[in-house]
Amino acid sequence: MAVEQLNSRPMAEVKRFGSSGSEQIPEWAWRVLASPGGGPLRYRDGLFWAAGQPIGRIEQGIIRFNISSGDPSTEYYRSIGGAHFHERSAVAYAMTSLDTPVYHHYLRQFATENHDILVVDVGGGDGRNALPWLRWGFMRVVMVDSTAAALYRFRARVFAENPEWLQRLVLIECDARMLPLAHDVADRVLAIESLYYLNEDYEKGLAQCHRVMRPRARLFLSDRSYEGALLARLLYHGGVGAMLETARSQEMWDGEDRTRVRTRFFLRQELHELVAAQGFQIVETGGISALSLLLSFLSKSGRLGLQSDAYLPAVHQLLIDLGNTGCCSRCHVVIAAK
Numbered sequence: 001m002a003v004e005q006l007n008s009r010p011m012a013e014v015k016r017f018g019s020s021g022s023e024q025i026p027e028w029a030w031r032v033l034a035s036p037g038g039g040p041l042r043y044r045d046g047l048f049w050a051a052g053q054p055i056g057r058i059e060q061g062i063i064r065f066n067i068s069s070g071d072p073s074t075e076y077y078r079s080i081g082g083a084h085f086h087e088r089s090a091v092a093y094a095m096t097s098l099d100t101p102v103y104h105h106y107l108r109q110f111a112t113e114n115h116d117i118l119v120v121d122v123g124g125g126d127g128r129n130a131l132p133w134l135r136w137g138f139m140r141v142v143m144v145d146s147t148a149a150a151l152y153r154f155r156a157r158v159f160a161e162n163p164e165w166l167q168r169l170v171l172i173e174c175d176a177r178m179l180p181l182a183h184d185v186a187d188r189v190l191a192i193e194s195l196y197y198l199n200e201d202y203e204k205g206l207a208q209c210h211r212v213m214r215p216r217a218r219l220f221l222s223d224r225s226y227e228g229a230l231l232a233r234l235l236y237h238g239g240v241g242a243m244l245e246t247a248r249s250q251e252m253w254d255g256e257d258r259t260r261v262r263t264r265f266f267l268r269q270e271l272h273e274l275v276a277a278q279g280f281q282i283v284e285t286g287g288i289s290a291l292s293l294l295l296s297f298l299s300k301s302g303r304l305g306l307q308s309d310a311y312l313p314a315v316h317q318l319l320i321d322l323g324n325t326g327c328c329s330r331c332h333v334v335i336a337a338k
């Protein structure tokens with residue numbers, strides 16, 4: 001059963017000439033791709049073309065659209081080789097090890113029974129939130145990110161562990177401000193801790209999510225809260241002085257010294273208003289507890305108390321529960337319908 005038939009909407013189709021490299025991506029990808037921003041796209045002899053210009057290529061199974069240089073968040077992630085959540089997940093009390101089960105719990109509820117839907121993970125990093133969709137049997141998962149290095153690592157891992165999943169996965173290097181997907185194709189879109197890197201262009205990223213979504217499709221959004229930003233600066237990026245600087249300037253800086261990158265954060269109401277302004281209807285809200293920040297900080301200095309590893313399952317459950325009931329979140333979670 002093809003989802004597009006259910007909705008009787010014509011899907012985009014890339015005009016293809018020649019096949020060089022095109023066999024490296026699943027056939028269904030050609031029906032959802034478009035030029036960055038949603039316009040017509042051509043594929044000729046190994047290159048993508050739009051408006052007569054070469055704009056991308058397929059390289060070792062990854063679709064790579066040219067991204068203009070100079071954007072600080074893109075440059076930052078490229079300078080560190082992309083997100084490294086997979087490596088960090090080996091550390092029991094690393095923030096990703098604590099937050100990932102919370103995200104997967106949310107996503108299980110956010111998923112549909114129909115596995116033919118198109119799932120798009122925007123700024124998916126090294127794949128921690130795309131992976132469960134493949135594990136659950138979803139047939140069409142697109143993950144986009146501006147750092148190819150992380151996409152290559154994710155692809156290599158999937159190839160090593162479950163090579164047949166590559167038929168259900170499409171990886172695209174691109175800018176979240178200009179998604180290279182057709183209008184109205186996605187049924188579930190996730191943008192988890194990625195759009196806040198766009199700063200003043202945050203709304204552009206949200207608008208792109210809205211554009212690629214089918215009517216009544218759903219968006220799962222997680223973005224940094226104001227208190228999450230204050231806590232992160234206090235504990236990780238400069239202490240009390242840095243925390244007060246963020247409160248005063250309303251600017252958040254991640255990373256250290258020369259590799260710092262500015263990011264955005266939100267009051268809950270402010271984020272809800274931004275989401276509504278893009279035409280979304282908010283259907284559910286929650287959060288990612290700030291406790292994960294504190295726990296990972298204490299873990300680094302060996303102050304978690306005795307036998308902390310034995311408590312991990314209980315800690316995971318507590319963090320899942322606090323997602324719904326807690327009031328100090330490091331990220332706001334919003335589920336919204338188009």
Ligand SMILES: C[S@@+](CC[C@H](N)C(=O)[O-])C[C@H]1O[C@@H](n2cnc3c(N)ncnc32)[C@H](O)[C@@H]1O
Nearest residue numbers: 077083123124125145146147175176192194197
């Ligand atoms: C904190 S990581 C989150 C990764 C993933 N969503 C997760 O939860 O594991 C932020 C991600 O946003 C990506 N990113 C930053 N700016 C971007 C942009 N302009 N377009 C696409 N992705 C971007 C980074 O490369 C990075 O992988």
